[in-house]
Amino acid sequence: MDNELIKKILDDSVKLYSPPQTLVEVLRLTKDETSTADELAAVLVKDPVVTTRILRVVNSPYYGAARKIGSVSQAVVMIGMRQVTALVLATSIYGLTEKWESVLDRVRFWRHSLEVAIASRNIAEEIGFKGADELFVAGLLHDFGMLIMDNSFPDKFREIWEESQDHGGMIDLEETFWGTNHARVGQFVLEQWQLPDMICESVGHHHNVFISGTDDEELIPSQIVNLANRISQFPVRERQVTDAGFEKENCLIIAGNLGLSSSDLLNIQKELFSQTISESKYLEFDVGSTDDILLEANRLLFEQYMTVESLLEENRRMNQQTAGEQVKRGFLEAFKGTTSAFTVYLGKASASILERAHAVQSGLDSGAIVDPGGLVASSVKSIVENVETVNSIMRDIVFLSQTEPALYY
Known part of the structure; x- marks a missing residue:
């Protein structure tokens, strides 16, 4: 990326994009292999909002707890540190961006993002990939770079957004003007936050075109989020200009690389609508009503x-x-x-x-x-x-x- 672009984003990150302290401490603990569930719980209870959301999630039908979970310590033991960390990431970043001004329709943005997050997790679970929680976060943040560019360069972003709304090719327009795109910008900022590499790289690659036969294990997470984005039925914008044939071909290529059949994809898509609505409620994400x-x-x-x-x-x-x-x-x-x-x-x-x-x-x-x-x-x-x-x-x-x-x- 251009040095001036990097400097502007880094300067803005101090004012706008700094992760909440709770998230910083949680990330520090997850990188320490000796940290315990009690230590994680001790950090979380300092943040009432995060605590409330975690308890709401673990007591939801999704986890099917046999009895009501009343403390963060119990929640961490029940669903594990990785899932709790994923929930903290999701809720913290959603809360961080709530007050940012944007040309983007926030309801549509988070509806699409949550659907891609759920699809990423479901695909990972379907193929037996042991990183479904991290890919849920990657799916949720895959378009985070849009919010970054919109806040750092509001006038130019609006111009690009409106032009691409009528003609498509937003990635090409971003590349032409900035020499980069929102996927790589999102990856860059998340790397500054020191999020796990799997999340950062999957965000950065979610618009990549993969060829048939791509079997590099390190690219599996990126292909999962990329596919989840392509099968999403809730677009960020009201008018979505895409090449349907090109999208379908890429879906089938990535699905084949991951060992998924067309019927597997269809089954995953069938569940996304109801899952997006139900999970948005206990996460308290505004994705619009039914x-x-x-x-x-x-x-x-x-x-x-x-x-x-x-x-x-x-x-x-x-x-x-x-x-x-x-x-x-x-x-x-x-x-x-x-x-x-x-x-x-x-x-x-x-x-x-x-x-x-x-x-x-x-x-x-x-x-x-x-x-x-x-x-x-x-x-x-x-x-x-x-x-x-x-x-x-x-x-x-x-x-x-x-x-x-x-x-x-």
């Missing part, structure tokens, strides 16, 4: 529906203007290719929305999601019906794309 998330799913569905309508209208218009059998056939071949690519993209999006809807329905059925007014249930029903409508239209488009132009009207 209704907010359902409304976002409806918005995405409507955008896809309008895209389909636009494609059909363009098909009709071009068919009316096309003259000559040769031109018609040329158009048909192009339309077939476009339809094929779009069908893959929309099919993936529709499946994702249905997974979310089914996850919410599962939460309603089990009682995990409370819906006294019936709004969530009716919203889920509406989403499922609308997805089925879009899928029906897509089947018509596929049929039309395989039909001779003369039969269109």
